[in-house]
Amino acid sequence: MDWDAFWLSIQLALWTVALLLPVSVFLGRMLAYRRFAGKSAIEALVMLPLVLPPTVLGFYLLVALGAESPLGRGWEALFGGPLVFSFEGLVVASVLFNLPFAIQPAQRGFEAVPSDIRDAAACCGMSPLTALRKVELPLAWPGVLTGMVLTFAHTLGEFGIVLLVGGSIPGETRTVAISIYDKVQAFDMDGAARMSATLLVISMATIALTFWLSARAGRRLS
Amino acid sequence: MMSLQVSVRSSAPIPIDVVFEVAAGELMALVGPSGAGKSTVLRVIAGLHGPETGQVAVAGTTWLDTTRGVDMPVHRRKVGVVFQSYALFPQMSALANVMAAGASEVEARRLLALVRLDGLETRRPAALSGGQQQRVAVARALARQPEVLLLDEPFSAVDRATREDLYQEIAALRSHLDMPVILVTHDLEEARQLADRIVVMDQGAVLRAGPVDEVLIDPAVLRGMGLREAGSTLGAHIAAQEEDGLTRLEAATGPIWLPRIDGEIGTPVRVRIMAHDVILSRDLPAGLSALNALPCVVDSITPGEGPGAMVRLCVGQEVLLARITRRSVDALALRPGETCHAVLKSMAVARSNVRPR
Incomplete structure (x- = not known):
């Protein structure tokens, strides 16, 4: 068992969730309630990682974050190390790749809050931020949480992007999925089987949790 | 303010x-x-x-x-x-x-x-x-x-x-x-x-x-x-509680009998009369079961889009609406300024349509 890889994957997943939580609340809410020019374009862009092969996205990120790019140079000047083939680079890639998994369920969650209940919150004298805290989030949280659970699970299993942006540096970028691949390459089938089984259990628990949450949300709003 | x-x-x-x-x-x-x-x-x-x-x-x-x-x-x-x-x-x-x-x-x-x-x-x-x-x-x-x-x-x-x-x-x-x-x-x-x-x-x-x-x-x-809701209100006061369960109201133009309305003699009330409950007659009707016949003057007649017409009547200082057919308007030769009688069934006035003034 490569516990280092598990621990790294969990760290990556937690960072991704922490960074995507505020993004999913504000972007999901905006896409659910506002009408503005370019909304469809933003929705399409958010969905793009779902249809794009991870290796393609990984390739573009490698180029965009690499030492040759302005972003990569800027990062290196600031922090003294490259962004690609580092844990930080993985976090950036993971956040981008998980946008649809985080934002879509959050958006559905906010859409499920009836508009007259939001109107009522404003008419009760709640500022937009108070209404978000006292009315919208208490009703939309199952959607937001579903997005976070999906993001967490998805990050644990991601392979293509991690390999391209991070490579396979033990303790830095070698995540569970990479570790399993490396084990198979080294004919360590038992090790690969143990790690795969662990990942399978985690994934199934995740799906059970999301189903339970959406059923709960449905009951609540009926 | x-x-x-x-x-x-x-x-x-x-x-x-x-x-x-x-x-x-x-x-x-x-x-x-x-x-x-x-x-x-x-x-x-x-x-x-x-x-x-x-x-x-x-x-x-x-x-x-x-x-x-x-x-x-x-x-x-x-x-x-x-x-x-x-x-x-x-x-x-x-x-x-x-x-x-x-x-x-x-x-x-x-x-x-x-x-x-x-x-x-x-x-x-x-x-x-x-x-x-x-x-x-x-x-x-x-x-x-x-x-x-x-x-x-x-x-x-x-x-x-x-x-x-x-x-x-x-x-x-x-x-x-x-x-x-x-x-x-x-x-x-x-x-x-x-x-x-x-x-x-x-x-x-x-x-x-x-x-x-x-x-x-x-x-x-x-x-x-929509004409179904059309009606008017008449002012009156309770004049007597009669033995057979009716209440006699006194309006400006004479008595109106309605099913029992609770209240002291002299209590002012307003009675809502639905336009489709009013029958018009040129002469004072006789041999009719309806108890109330109010003398009135035709004020205006508004034909509807269908076979009906809305007749606006002056009863003393107040207004009464009657919804009748255009055929009846012709048969009775009703014109603004003509007199007629508005006939009202006592039982047609729902209790909720009588309210204290």
């Missing part, structure tokens, strides 16, 4: 062009068929909809003035709204719903008691009946300490019996309401029972505005609103 002044002109979502004013303590009904723009006007007042041009001023404070670029955000307007669906917060108890509008717990309990919901404070909306939810919504709207109270078809989601109860409830609350109140409804009867003044809207414009009794006998209003 805490009056509300509204003027709205807008071309979307539907064309609207209305101007009106509601005084403090006055309940104005905004009546019209669905799609007339009533709810949109309400949303403009609350700040939930921005019209192309409009002014809303409450108690001297400008909430909206498109010409000066003033548009106070919804949550800063001291407005109480009872939504058609009530829009209670489903995750909160009745008490928490009322407190969400800014009331202290003590105040919220007082308001819930005011709408007779004491004992149900901890219930969530899903565990309350439609009528109870409506009353929580009223309490929540009052908890905002509103300078304007807006009721958006608040009775449309409850059954007829509950509705009658809630009318009583609102009527009883009136003494606590010192702000302008607007009731949006498509039900003329509801407006008649609750409002001081009516503004009738049709296709975004004001069709007629004025005191309830005047507006409800206007033929143009009746055409717009």
